[in-house]
Amino acid sequence: xxxxxxxxxxxxxxxxxxxxxxxxxxxxxxxxxxxxxxxxxxxxxxxxxxxxxxxxxxxxxxxxxxxxxxxxxxxxxxxxxxxxxxxxxxxxxxxxxxxxxxxxxxxxxxxxxxxxxxxxxxxxxxxxx
Amino acid sequence: xxxxxxxxxxxxxxxxxxxxxxxxxxxxxxxxxxxxxxxxxxxxxxxxxxxxxxxxxxxxxxxxxxxxxxxxxxxxxxxxxxxxxxxxxxxxxxxxxxxxxxxxxxxxxxxxxxxxxxxxxxxxxxxxxxxxxxxxxxxxxxxxxxxxxxxxxxxxxxxxxxxxxxxxxxxxxxxxxxxxxxxxxxxxxxxxxxxxxxxxxxxxxxxxx
Numbered sequence: 001x002x003x004x005x006x007x008x009x010x011x012x013x014x015x016x017x018x019x020x021x022x023x024x025x026x027x028x029x030x031x032x033x034x035x036x037x038x039x040x041x042x043x044x045x046x047x048x049x050x051x052x053x054x055x056x057x058x059x060x061x062x063x064x065x066x067x068x069x070x071x072x073x074x075x076x077x078x079x080x081x082x083x084x085x086x087x088x089x090x091x092x093x094x095x096x097x098x099x100x101x102x103x104x105x106x107x108x109x110x111x112x113x114x115x116x117x118x119x120x121x122x123x124x125x126x127x128x129x
Numbered sequence: 130x131x132x133x134x135x136x137x138x139x140x141x142x143x144x145x146x147x148x149x150x151x152x153x154x155x156x157x158x159x160x161x162x163x164x165x166x167x168x169x170x171x172x173x174x175x176x177x178x179x180x181x182x183x184x185x186x187x188x189x190x191x192x193x194x195x196x197x198x199x200x201x202x203x204x205x206x207x208x209x210x211x212x213x214x215x216x217x218x219x220x221x222x223x224x225x226x227x228x229x230x231x232x233x234x235x236x237x238x239x240x241x242x243x244x245x246x247x248x249x250x251x252x253x254x255x256x257x258x259x260x261x262x263x264x265x266x267x268x269x270x271x272x273x274x275x276x277x278x279x280x281x282x283x284x285x286x287x288x289x290x291x292x293x294x295x296x297x298x299x300x301x302x303x304x305x306x307x308x309x310x311x312x313x314x315x316x317x318x319x320x321x322x323x324x325x326x327x328x329x330x331x332x333x334x335x336x337x338x
Contacts, residue, residue, distance in 0.1 A: 055325070065163065069167065
């Protein structure tokens with residue numbers, strides 16, 4: 001089917017491998033976080049575009065199949081963004097989102113940059129706000 | 130010359146179905162199987178959007194977050210990602226082969242696809258084993274909870290895909306498919322590419338960001 005649709009399967013495959021390699025290398029680039037993350041999302045979008053349109057043949061489907069997926073796009077945005085004001089962007093939360101009770105000590109601790117606080121025996125209490 | 134009208138025999142003369150028979154196809158102008166699989170994939174999109182969305186919401190609201198590159202084996206997983214993409218490409222080759230009537234090509238490429246998917250699951254199981262031995266259990270903290278939830282559900286989908294394609298492969302070995310009968314191969318391929326597509330996003334979001 002792919003050859004009859006006018007695209008070369010092998011080229012798309014090599015392109016996907018190249019994009020994956022470039023994405024991994026980009027993740028180690030010494031750039032600001034916003035630039036690294038933005039680049040990674042662009043790489044992921046490009047790979048998804050090629051898989052979706054060529055491997056899954058969506059580019060060559062009719063309006064019925066395409067129309068099936070159209071309602072999912074606004075729903076996806078709702079799922080991701082509509083929850084943020086109630087959770088991650090809510091200043092009225094009793095504790096920060098990732099703070100949780102440590103089962104061993106019964107105290108509220110938060111994620112450390114490298115390891116959980118309990119590993120370094122340096123529990124950072126954060127239950128006072 | 131006389132003609133006799135045969136008596137009405139319900140077993141012979143009664144219509145087999147009560148449904149009206151139209152002289153046109155009342156279904157959508159697309160294969161029903163393909164219509165169904167895309168409808169199913171649309172629900173799967175929402176399922177994984179829920180998981181990834183929850184991860185993003187939690188992470189964006191977190192004052193700090195572990196560096197995945199220091200906790201996860203990015204190099205092994207990158208190789209595993211190559212493997213899954215290659216497996217997806219092999220599936221495309223398998224479908225191409227049977228559309229051209231090449232039954233041997235279908236069996237060969239489909240076999241490679243199944244092996245690729247099985248190895249992917251094996252590597253993920255190995256990664257889980259190492260992480261669990263080091264004490265990184267799902268209930269350790271939110272990072273690990275979201276990690277196991279997303280990669281675990283994806284792994285279940287990969288397992289289902291491997292089993293599905295293995296069954297298709299068995300049919301291919303028996304010569305069940307040909308150039309005019311390959312819809313089941315195409316449907317399994319769509320599911321497999323979707324699994325690949327989800328992993329591309331998960332690898333970026335969970336392992337690299």
